[in-house]
Amino acid sequence: MYKTSFFKKSLLAVLAVFLYSCDKDFNAIGDGLVGDDHFGLESEKYDVIAFNQEVTSVQSNNMTPNALGIFDNPLFGTTTANFVTQVGLESYPPTIGLTPVIDSVKIEIPYFSHVTATDKDGNNTYELDSIYGDKNGKLKLSVYESGIQMRSSYFNNGSQLPQFYYTNQNTEFFNEKEGERLNNGGALENDEFYFNAKEVVIKTTNADKTVTTERKKPQMTLHLKKEFFQDKILKADASKLSAEDVFQEYFRGLYFNVEKSGSSPSNMALINFSEGKITIFYKAKTEATSDVESKKIVLNLKGASAATSNTANFLADARNPEYESAITTNVNKIVGDEKLYLKGGQGSLAIIKLFNQTDVMGYDEKGNVVNASNKVPDELDEIRYNVANKNWKVNEANLVFYIDATKMTGTEEPNRVYLYNFTDNTVLADYSSDPSSAYGGLITVGSDKRGKSYKIRITSHFRNLIKDATAKNVDLGLVVSQSATTLTFNALENKIQINDDPIEYFSVAPRTSVMNPLGTVLFGGKKGGSPDSEQEKKRLKLEVYYTKPN
Numbered sequence: 001m002y003k004t005s006f007f008k009k010s011l012l013a014v015l016a017v018f019l020y021s022c023d024k025d026f027n028a029i030g031d032g033l034v035g036d037d038h039f040g041l042e043s044e045k046y047d048v049i050a051f052n053q054e055v056t057s058v059q060s061n062n063m064t065p066n067a068l069g070i071f072d073n074p075l076f077g078t079t080t081a082n083f084v085t086q087v088g089l090e091s092y093p094p095t096i097g098l099t100p101v102i103d104s105v106k107i108e109i110p111y112f113s114h115v116t117a118t119d120k121d122g123n124n125t126y127e128l129d130s131i132y133g134d135k136n137g138k139l140k141l142s143v144y145e146s147g148i149q150m151r152s153s154y155f156n157n158g159s160q161l162p163q164f165y166y167t168n169q170n171t172e173f174f175n176e177k178e179g180e181r182l183n184n185g186g187a188l189e190n191d192e193f194y195f196n197a198k199e200v201v202i203k204t205t206n207a208d209k210t211v212t213t214e215r216k217k218p219q220m221t222l223h224l225k226k227e228f229f230q231d232k233i234l235k236a237d238a239s240k241l242s243a244e245d246v247f248q249e250y251f252r253g254l255y256f257n258v259e260k261s262g263s264s265p266s267n268m269a270l271i272n273f274s275e276g277k278i279t280i281f282y283k284a285k286t287e288a289t290s291d292v293e294s295k296k297i298v299l300n301l302k303g304a305s306a307a308t309s310n311t312a313n314f315l316a317d318a319r320n321p322e323y324e325s326a327i328t329t330n331v332n333k334i335v336g337d338e339k340l341y342l343k344g345g346q347g348s349l350a351i352i353k354l355f356n357q358t359d360v361m362g363y364d365e366k367g368n369v370v371n372a373s374n375k376v377p378d379e380l381d382e383i384r385y386n387v388a389n390k391n392w393k394v395n396e397a398n399l400v401f402y403i404d405a406t407k408m409t410g411t412e413e414p415n416r417v418y419l420y421n422f423t424d425n426t427v428l429a430d431y432s433s434d435p436s437s438a439y440g441g442l443i444t445v446g447s448d449k450r451g452k453s454y455k456i457r458i459t460s461h462f463r464n465l466i467k468d469a470t471a472k473n474v475d476l477g478l479v480v481s482q483s484a485t486t487l488t489f490n491a492l493e494n495k496i497q498i499n500d501d502p503i504e505y506f507s508v509a510p511r512t513s514v515m516n517p518l519g520t521v522l523f524g525g526k527k528g529g530s531p532d533s534e535q536e537k538k539r540l541k542l543e544v545y546y547t548k549p550n
Helices: 007-018 170-175 226-234 242-250 321-327 379-389 428-431 457-469 532-540
Strands: 042-054 066-073 078-086 087-089 098-110 113-118 124-128 131-133 138-147 153-155 158-162 200-203 211-216 221-223 255-262 267-273 275-285 292-301 311-319 341-343 348-354 395-402 417-421 439-446 451-457 476-478 489-497 506-511 521-522 541-547
Touching: 042 321, 042 341, 066 131, 066 255, 066 275, 066 311, 078 170, 087 242, 098 226, 098 292, 170 255, 170 311, 226 275, 321 341, 341 379, 341 476, 379 457, 395 457, 395 521, 417 439, 417 451, 428 457, 476 506, 521 532
Parallel strands: none
Antiparallel strands: 042 348, 042 541, 066 078, 066 267, 078 255, 078 311, 087 292, 098 221, 098 275, 113 124, 131 267, 138 255, 153 158, 200 211, 275 292, 341 348, 341 521, 348 476, 395 451, 395 541, 417 476, 439 451, 489 506
16 A cells, blocks of 8 residues: 655645646555545546345344334335334332232333424424335234243254344244234224324323423333233232243243234334333332332333343335346346345345456566466456556545436435445455445435435455455445444345355345345446446446556
């Protein structure tokens, strides 16, 4: 790499302006140049092979946030998201009291939201975040006691291994649910449930007649069946409520199931269920005085941060024929696909190959031919030669993915995509150095407020390939992304053979993609039509900016 101090770069820039110089031999640009102003540089564009890859059932336990609802996407199809979570007592063992009688039970789970206005009385108007589909959509929501004890690990031949749950296990959990649904607070809390954006305002009249006002951001509030919790908690044998592990075997959690609500349009929300809690309000006598007191017991929904718990998100897709065909039967791994279909959840990604990887000739850092069994160098070999012998300097390398606006008409676009090392399932060097800004991946929006493209910088990755003739030119993976900081991978239930190589398998997918329900269609690298065609103008290419001496 060509490192230059900030002082030297600034000084050279001032001198360049003073002398009105546009000299192409200006080599002080070095590693620091990033951006769209490429004055005095020369760009080269290289063909890229990119094709679609289906994501089959994938690990979905212990993610945050989780999807709940039904999302009808006109391009990709319908996704139904159900959820199961373990629960735990706020403290062990609880002090219940004598002859307890429940007044009410409710579950509260905050939504992601933000304030849009506040009136003179302090009342807030909220807008919900992470809602997909019709904003006024309704669902038939049913909450059941789960009949399956979820575990965080299991033993196999003496080894303790993590327990995974997968996106395709909804039928298993549905068939094992216990009893009737627990949410019985009325139609708006079950058969006609909707994600309510209204602020929760609770006014309490105190003993001195003053009124206390409590405000909560929008949340799911469901009244639950009192008889169930009377028997399950208040009348339980004390040993069942003595410790976390015993309690989780006794009360195996809650299963959230969604269906269409009649002919109403539906929608889906991303929710942090780990912030949820169940509160049992009841009255009981104290052992000391036999006085009746108002009491409560709190149960927390368990989340990914709890080491001994588990959750799972079940994602079932009814795919549209065009999308299904694009990621299964019409994939071209030789010349690439014209369109790349990216979708989160149990969806799809794109595999990207830079340069011709069939040739075996190369050059070392001094320009000497190495491994010369094939006498026809590929583009990467030529670039290595030009850098080593012609003093070309690589200033910036980018991949720009253009959105197919026609196909995406009327469909919400993901805000971010994520490019990673598909071969080794690791982040790229560019992401490690600056994931927040220079790496890119955020959507570029036009004047019509529709997405135009995603630009990703791979300068460091590209330079590493050039300076090391033995560096492996790995495949890259592209997915939709929910979070720039979620870098873990989720295991596929079954490995998929790739590249017709018996030892190469696609076995994991980025968690950030599993968490995102959206999809997008991008122009691939396949050549198509005349030079003036949209496919040719917007097809995927690697663009590299060089400083080339005269």
